Amino acid sequence: MGNADYVYPSTNEYRQCAHPVAVPPPQPFFKSFKNSLKETFFPDDPLRQFKNKTPSRKFFLGLQYFLPILEWGPRYTFQFLKSDLISGITIASLAIPQGISYAKLANLPPILGLYSSFIPPLIYAMMGSSRDLAVGTVAVASLLIGSMLGDEVNATENPALYLHLAFTATFFAGLLQASLGLLRLGFIVDFLSHATIVGFMGGAATVVILQQLKGILGLQHFTQSTDIISVLRSVFSQIHEWRWESGVLGAIFLFFLLLSRYFSKKRPKFFWISAMAPLTTVILGSLLVYLTHAEKHGVDVIGNLKKGLNPPSFGDFVFTSPYFTTAVKTGMITGIIALAEGIAVGRSFAMFKNYNIDGNKEMVAIGTMNIVGSCFSCYLTTGPFSRSAVNFNAGCKTAMSNVVMAIAVMFTLLFLTPLFHYTPLVVLSAIIISAMLGLIDYEAAIHLWKVDKFDFVVCMGAYIGVVFASVEVGLVIAVAISVLRLLLFVARPKTFILGNLPNSTIYRSVEQYPTTNDVPGILILQIDAPIYFANSSYLRERISRWIDEEEDKLKSTGETSLQYVIFNMSAVGNIDTSGISMLEEVKKITDRRGLKLVLANPGAEVMKKLNKSKFIETIGKEWIYLTVGEAVEACNYKLHTCKPDATTEDSQPWNNV
Numbered sequence: 001m002g003n004a005d006y007v008y009p010s011t012n013e014y015r016q017c018a019h020p021v022a023v024p025p026p027q028p029f030f031k032s033f034k035n036s037l038k039e040t041f042f043p044d045d046p047l048r049q050f051k052n053k054t055p056s057r058k059f060f061l062g063l064q065y066f067l068p069i070l071e072w073g074p075r076y077t078f079q080f081l082k083s084d085l086i087s088g089i090t091i092a093s094l095a096i097p098q099g100i101s102y103a104k105l106a107n108l109p110p111i112l113g114l115y116s117s118f119i120p121p122l123i124y125a126m127m128g129s130s131r132d133l134a135v136g137t138v139a140v141a142s143l144l145i146g147s148m149l150g151d152e153v154n155a156t157e158n159p160a161l162y163l164h165l166a167f168t169a170t171f172f173a174g175l176l177q178a179s180l181g182l183l184r185l186g187f188i189v190d191f192l193s194h195a196t197i198v199g200f201m202g203g204a205a206t207v208v209i210l211q212q213l214k215g216i217l218g219l220q221h222f223t224q225s226t227d228i229i230s231v232l233r234s235v236f237s238q239i240h241e242w243r244w245e246s247g248v249l250g251a252i253f254l255f256f257l258l259l260s261r262y263f264s265k266k267r268p269k270f271f272w273i274s275a276m277a278p279l280t281t282v283i284l285g286s287l288l289v290y291l292t293h294a295e296k297h298g299v300d301v302i303g304n305l306k307k308g309l310n311p312p313s314f315g316d317f318v319f320t321s322p323y324f325t326t327a328v329k330t331g332m333i334t335g336i337i338a339l340a341e342g343i344a345v346g347r348s349f350a351m352f353k354n355y356n357i358d359g360n361k362e363m364v365a366i367g368t369m370n371i372v373g374s375c376f377s378c379y380l381t382t383g384p385f386s387r388s389a390v391n392f393n394a395g396c397k398t399a400m401s402n403v404v405m406a407i408a409v410m411f412t413l414l415f416l417t418p419l420f421h422y423t424p425l426v427v428l429s430a431i432i433i434s435a436m437l438g439l440i441d442y443e444a445a446i447h448l449w450k451v452d453k454f455d456f457v458v459c460m461g462a463y464i465g466v467v468f469a470s471v472e473v474g475l476v477i478a479v480a481i482s483v484l485r486l487l488l489f490v491a492r493p494k495t496f497i498l499g500n501l502p503n504s505t506i507y508r509s510v511e512q513y514p515t516t517n518d519v520p521g522i523l524i525l526q527i528d529a530p531i532y533f534a535n536s537s538y539l540r541e542r543i544s545r546w547i548d549e550e551e552d553k554l555k556s557t558g559e560t561s562l563q564y565v566i567f568n569m570s571a572v573g574n575i576d577t578s579g580i581s582m583l584e585e586v587k588k589i590t591d592r593r594g595l596k597l598v599l600a601n602p603g604a605e606v607m608k609k610l611n612k613s614k615f616i617e618t619i620g621k622e623w624i625y626l627t628v629g630e631a632v633e634a635c636n637y638k639l640h641t642c643k644p645d646a647t648t649e650d651s652q653p654w655n656n657v
Helices: 011-017 029-043 048-049 057-065 068-076 078-103 111-113 119-126 137-152 159-182 187-191 194-211 213-217 228-236 245-268 269-292 323-354 361-375 383-394 400-420 425-437 440-450 455-467 471-491 535-559 577-592 602-613 613-620 628-641
Strands: 493-499 507-509 522-527 564-566 598-602
Touching: 011 577, 029 598, 057 068, 057 361, 057 493, 068 119, 078 111, 078 137, 078 269, 078 383, 078 400, 078 425, 111 400, 111 493, 119 361, 119 400, 137 425, 137 471, 159 323, 159 361, 187 323, 187 361, 187 471, 194 213, 194 228, 194 323, 194 425, 194 440, 194 455, 194 471, 213 228, 213 245, 213 425, 228 493, 245 425, 269 383, 269 400, 269 425, 269 471, 269 493, 323 361, 323 383, 323 471, 400 522, 425 493, 440 455, 455 471, 471 535, 507 628, 522 535, 522 628, 535 577, 564 628, 577 598, 577 613, 602 613
Parallel strands: 522 564, 564 598
Antiparallel strands: 493 507, 493 522
């Protein structure tokens, strides 16, 4: 880096170009605290629409807020109905076989998958703010319920207790979800980063696929554990139990499902082929078993499904020990995962159609449908990506497509459930495997590796934890790594030296812009984070090292000795008392070395606290500048025009604070 050539302004010129740095007017503590809470919990200011309205209008707007159907319902048209009718029937053809399959994955009676595709979609259609989300059961939540409840109660030996615990866990999941929305705590879900979700979903999908080897191979006894070691040991220790009839059927149906999905992906206008494929496999598989009597030759079937709508289950909740804790823990974990998936899916499709969804409204809607669903024999539901993608591609216009789907499921429950008697379990396994392959997003993992290695570590930590330990362990590992990264960002913020871009008054990092020029006698540092107790000690030591290294460099080159240290504080959004103490210590260090500490562009919150702590008086108002450029000009003016014993007005720095 070279040295810049400067033209130093005269006193009058400098007076004209310098700008004062303002201290914000004092604000009462409670008002400031109220504003902070408002920005944290109510950034969208939901109450603004109620201002200057009559009581009756406020009441109606309040109903619209919690029941968005009252907002779009009056504007609903016949054209919308035609689109929603087509998309609703399409997603129903996917929801019926998936619902049955995912219920088996959770070790629950298959009929619960249909129950869970009837009541919750009706609730969401009234309360949800997404036009594209298709409500139903999901594989990952089903796996979590099956593994966590299965550790305490055997679904085969004690099916009634297991079923009641599933309803109880769903109730507490909904209670948590709705509470997060009502208390405006949706930002908690943001701690599940994109990298965490990619790894977690990929790991869960891998485990689910491996567990379906039980159905594909027709095994009667299988491990309750979800880790890959236990699953593979269970598979290969029963080689003599493998049934080739089931394996052949499974391979054929899986090939058909993958082929239809591949074709629909290549030709998006034929999306309905992939959407109809699961129901088609169920029909073909049932016919094949019925005509060949394959159930007598080693092919397991679903058996009888009870006709009729959802029976009430609010009297089946378990609130007694020792199972109450298990139900609460299962509900909390599955509720957070389902909430993160549902909101992420809803936001993704809202972005494509250029409209916004309210995250807190979604939490209340998803939570309410799970609370109500748990009272009517439903287990955990959310907005699965595969079903929502079909809904989106089918051209849905509003949440009415969920109502159409629910009506189709209701018709199935009332009249068609006997037709599923001969549905082979191997078909359900093939449907699950086909759906899960889409959740292993290896392209996203490769992208994480290219862009951010730490995010890739988070992703792989979640994946390895899920696959080799358990779903809960994988989630804990991923969140722990993410929080560790966040703490590292706070505790070890970036600091770097700034240089002057040639022929400009712009100052940028010398690492990013190697062509920048040194400013003789001046060290310009930028702190790229708020200054808190967690990083104040590190910053004090790092700044001291920057000063030592700069002085050593100047001594070795014989250049002008260091005179000024400028802090660019444009990125310091806030500072606490530990940070102010750090600045005071740095001020003492620079004073002992005969250097002058200068601040550039401190923000309003920082200036307010520096003023209250009297640090501005300590450093001197004249050494705080609006920009780095003005600070450098002031220091250069002082270096080249002022004498040490000067007492005239022209010898003073010209920053009128």
